Amino acid sequence: MTRIAAIQMVSSHDLQANLARASQLLQEASASGATLAVLPENFAFMGHKETDKLEIAETPGRGLIQDWLAQQAREFGLWIIGGSIPLLDHGLKLPFAACVVVDDSGHEQARYHKMHLFDVDLPGGESYRESNTLAPGLNPVVVDTPVGRIGLSICYDLRFPELYRDYAATGAEILSIPSAFTQTTGLAHWDVLVRARAIENLAYVIAPNQGGQHSNGRMTFGASQVVDPWGKVLGRLQNGTGVVLADIDLDQLRQHRQSLPCLSHRRL
Ligand SMILES: NC(=O)CC(=O)C(=O)O
Numbered sequence: 609m610t611r612i613a614a615i616q617m618v619s620s621h622d623l624q625a626n627l628a629r630a631s632q633l634l635q636e637a638s639a640s641g642a643t644l645a646v647l648p649e650n651f652a653f654m655g656h657k658e659t660d661k662l663e664i665a666e667t668p669g670r671g672l673i674q675d676w677l678a679q680q681a682r683e684f685g686l687w688i689i690g691g692s693i694p695l696l697d698h699g700l701k702l703p704f705a706a707c708v709v710v711d712d713s714g715h716e717q718a719r720y721h722k723m724h725l726f727d728v729d730l731p732g733g734e735s736y737r738e739s740n741t742l743a744p745g746l747n748p749v750v751v752d753t754p755v756g757r758i759g760l761s762i763c764y765d766l767r768f769p770e771l772y773r774d775y776a777a778t779g780a781e782i783l784s785i786p787s788a789f790t791q792t793t794g795l796a797h798w799d800v801l802v803r804a805r806a807i808e809n810l811a812y813v814i815a816p817n818q819g820g821q822h823s824n825g826r827m828t829f830g831a832s833q834v835v836d837p838w839g840k841v842l843g844r845l846q847n848g849t850g851v852v853l854a855d856i857d858l859d860q861l862r863q864h865r866q867s868l869p870c871l872s873h874r875r876l
Pocket residue numbers: 726763764765767788789790793794
């Protein structure tokens with residue numbers, strides 16, 4: 609059994625304040641015995657305008673937020689999945705929303721770019737156009753960690769089950785979904801989608817969310833959670849900042865996959 613932590617935050621436009629709060633929560637996770645912690649989407653920064661993120665964008669492998677991730681991992685002896693930070697690759701006009709995974713020595717082990725961008729007009733009038741300020745990622749990414757094989761994704765990706773099916777087929781045992789789900793869509797869809805991804809893939813899901821009112825006026829849903837392969841919610845936090853802890857038991861996962869082998873019953 610290995611303990612993991614989903615970190616819930618209410619990030620603002622104050623980068624230093626966000627990193628200081630995240631650090632307290634990572635320390636709490638480590639002191640509670642976690643081996644790996646996942647920070648939510650936009651953990652380091654939620655600007656007033658969508659374009660504000662361009663000001664804090666870093667180049668892959670270099671920058672204040674990536675250095676901070678490495679230092680925190682070393683200090684607390686944690687693997688950290690850094691929900692998302694804007695990373696601008698050479699020659700590109702727009703950054704990726706990148707999920708950077710560092711090991712407990714502070715070395716980067718994987719990097720995933722959010723594949724599905726949140727371009728929506730919701731019935732109540734809320735509109736989002738992530739593709740104005742972000743480039744879409746092209747590839748699924750799995751990473752082997754001391755906790756198990758993890759399939760990486762970010763927020764809106766949650767709505768695309770084929771990504772997680774691909775991860776299950778690649779041997780992923782844990783699905784990581786750091787998010788900043790809106791209050792409106794979270795209320796309607798978050799819990800059911802998170803549990804569905806766990807049940808249909810017989811995988812653990814770790815889904816840390818942003819949860820509260822942000823300095824830009826935006827409301828996010830919270831309800832960060834860890835779900836086991838049978839769909840049981842092992843831990844959940846509705847609002848505000850905090851740490852959700854859960855124990856991963858890969859023997860139990862294998863038993864579930866053996867007794868209900870729907871992953872090998874697929875016909876398409
Ligand atoms: N914020 C997102 O990327 C996605 C979201 O809120 C939703 O899918 O709903």
